[in-house]
Amino acid sequence: MDGSNVPSPAAGDFLAVLKQRRLVTEIPAGLVNRPGFSETVATTILGFKFAHGVLVAGDRRATAGNIVMYDRADKVIEIDRHSVMAIAGSPATAWEMARILEHSFQFYRRSQLQEMSVEGKVRSLSKLLRDNLGMVIQGVGVVVPLFATYDKKSPDPAKLFFYDAMGAQFEATDFASSGSGAAAVRSVLYYEQNWGFKPLRERSQEDAILLALKALDTAAEADTATGGIDRHGKIFPIIKIVTEAGIETVSDDKLSELFQAHVA
Secondary structure, three states: OOOOOOOOOOOOOHHHHHHHOOOOOOOOHHHOOOOOOOOEEEOOEEEEEEOOEEEEEEOOOEEEOOEEEEOOOOOEEEEEOOEEEEOOEOHHHHHHHHHHHHHHHHHHHHHHOOOOOHHHHHHHHHHHHHHOHHHHHOOOOOEOOEEEEEOOOOOOOEEEEEEOOOOOEEEOOOEEEEOOOHHHHHHHHHHHHHHOOOOHHHOOHHHHHHHHHHHHHHHHHHOOOOOOOEOOOOEOOEEEEEEOOEEEEOOHHHHHHHHHHHHO
């Protein structure tokens, strides 16, 4: 067969290519929700806009029930040169979504000879979440991410979006959080936005990093699933800064210096 009768996927749609070639499959219902099954989940994540862009952060802990599975999980993933995805929920599902997104954006850029629009990027993640609805209904594989990017063409270039498990998207005005420690994080960010020494959007990069450390440390005090800052193991959150220049990962040395000087 020459394949001439096989319908072509929509131009630039990498996920359509995967589905056409049957490279994306669903887990049968009988394989999940069995007695004794404890899914690994990852929390807590946050994002907010500051003077030069968007800060996105996540603690490092992954748990299964009351067991700490891992204390060095990477929950903030670079998707392209100006976009990051932070994950809360099932890391297995979320990391696969991040890989598909990364390749989708590359596929679009190379096939269409231009960057995908911010609207296209945001909807691509919504579609992956919606396609995962079957797993969510079964009680596993839930992902509630944040997505941050920098759109140079927009009058408000720093963009931050949050989602529900069904794929609904919402653009955050100033800040957003997700995961089991999200309530504590939102309380800290709300207080700082309204009654802090200055609004979040007017803060410097160093002030933004300090606030992220304080918020995650506060969440760890109220939520056992949030790792916060491990003072003995010197484990610090993953913090990435998205600006016009691209994405910067704040080093552990820098985080340690700021934490010891201003938080601890």
